[in-house]
Amino acid sequence: MTPFAQRMTSVRPSGTKEMTARAGALRAAGRDIIALSQGEPDFDTPPDVCDAGVAAIRGGHTRYTAVAGVDALRSAIAAKLRRENGLSYDPAEIIVGCGAKQVIFNALFATLDPGDEVVIPAPCWVSYPDMVRLAGGNPVVLDCPASSGFKLSAEQLRAAITPRTKWLILNSPANPTGAVYLDSELAALGEVLRANPQVWVLSDDIYEKLVYPPARFATIAAVVPELRARALVVNGVSKAHAMTGWRVGYAAGPPDLVRTMAVVQGQTSSHTSSVSQYAAVAALTGAQDYLPGFVESFMQRRDMVCDRLKTVPGLECRIPDGAFYAFVSCAGLIGTATPDGRRIQSDADFAVYLLEQSGVAVVPGSSFLAKGYFRLSYAASMASLELACSRIRAACEVLVREVA
Ligand SMILES: Cc1ncc(COP(=O)(O)O)c(C=O)c1O
Incomplete structure (x- = not known):
């Protein structure tokens, strides 16, 4: 035993x-x-970002913050999403957590009942299937071979969806393959999702800034705006701003979902470090040169x-x-x-x-x-x-x- x-x-x-x-x-x-x-x-981590962290400590930003993150950071994220992704979110539709990892876990934990299915194109990041299992759901892993550029096709998605399907997880650029979805590929997946209103889509955009021309970044919530009410856009500062240890990730999505994720977070970690949050404000609002x-x-x-x-x-x-x-x-x-x-x-x-x-x-x-x-x-x-x-x-x- x-x-x-x-x-x-x-x-x-x-x-x-x-x-x-x-x-x-x-x-x-x-x-x-x-x-x-x-x-x-x-x-x-870039020096200006580090300085902002030090200033936060010296300035007394060393206490508990709001569960969803400090206002300055949620506003900076809303501005980033508008400026760089053409996505319009109110700060109340944004939650900050201890890395994209915690934010994704919270989303799955807040939404999955036993037997709910999550479609995951593979090769995939090591944590998605295990997080789904931890949250009580069933990962439905779809093999996307090299011959398809390691990308999920609309036909594969259509065939995999059942009445129990709760989420599709997309990750572009992808870990481990580096695959980047084209707008047209996201649009085709979006068509399938539009026909299946019970399925939400989690777009893990953590590698957004690391795309090599001529490839370019696109995110499904911007390509298929009709999905806004059931899309969760996940991102963070770990990879783009060399801030893995600061543990700041975020998500933007429908207010009910974000509120429920905040309940999970409020009963577990509360929030990520106050100091890290102010450093992330500097990363998102700074020159990024x-x-x-x-x-x-x-x-x-x-x-x-x-x-x-x-x-x-x-x-x-x-x-x-x-x-x-x-x-x-x-x-x-x-x-x-x-x-x-x-x-x-x-x-x-x-x-x-x-x-x-x-x-x-x-x-x-x-x-x-x-x-x-x-x-x-x-x-x-x-x-x-x-x-x-x-x-x-x-x-x-x-x-x-x-x-x-
Ligand atoms: C695809 C993917 N998503 C999320 C994460 C987690 O990032 P964070 O450091 O923000 O928790 C990683 C980290 O390796 C990743 O590869």
Whole structure:
């Protein structure tokens, strides 16, 4: 008999955090490890944003705030959504939480009854299916292969919807694939949603700012305004403003939903740190002149990594349009044997082999519900990425193919 709740039996720890912990343990034991498993920019939080945080502490903004966030931040978010996304939300339709992660969890927890279904296109962020399970719902994972650009089609969505479908979760640019939906693709998905009024759509736009031309960002609530009453737009400052540790994410949506999410948050974390909220105001209202540099730098690293990895025998690497991950197929190496005679039977075996053999930490595709891949974060210095690519090549070249 386990002392733990029944609901925990179907929930896994995050695969990303697991690989990062494994890499950390090897590093602590003295190994030279290049950790490309974590999903965070390697830039420092911009100085003006840090200054705003310090000013908030010195200015006495160190007490509890409103559950949904301070007015200054909700107004800054409303202005951002209007200015950059053409979306009109009142501050009362906006809630701030401890990262986009908590905001998404709150939305699912506030809305799912046992048996409710959530459609999740895969490959997907590790947390969506487990959050759905934690909230008592059933994740309905739809396989979106490389041949469809790792994107959900309107036909797939139409076929998956049942009377129990509560949410569709969209994530563009996507983690782990970097796929970016076109306006026309969102419009086609929107058509299906319009015909199914019981289905809400959660658009996780956390990688909005990390899109590489000619690709451009679009969000379904702006493309299909008719969905406004059942769309939740989720975003945050973690990725765009290099603020992962500050823990500020937000959502804009119909007032009833936002109020119910605030009830969940009010009984759990209350709100994110007051200091972080004021830093986020500075991030959203400031010059943001660091952004083009971030994007340019990620693009150069993306191009270098994809160029190098696509010539490694057994690997295939598509060029992602956004985010900061390469999602690399290692299907060609499944079934090979390591120099010491161990068989690589899965992407997880391959990721463990890479870590042990070459000291490069990546996350297996199965963590993102896509077997035969690994995700490499290129949010690292060019020098360590070059070294990682050389080590990956060397590790792949010594794998032995079975002779028939
Ligand atoms: C797709 C996606 N959504 C949400 C998050 C969570 O971001 P935050 O740091 O704002 O909680 C992540 C972080 O890795 C992510 O990849």
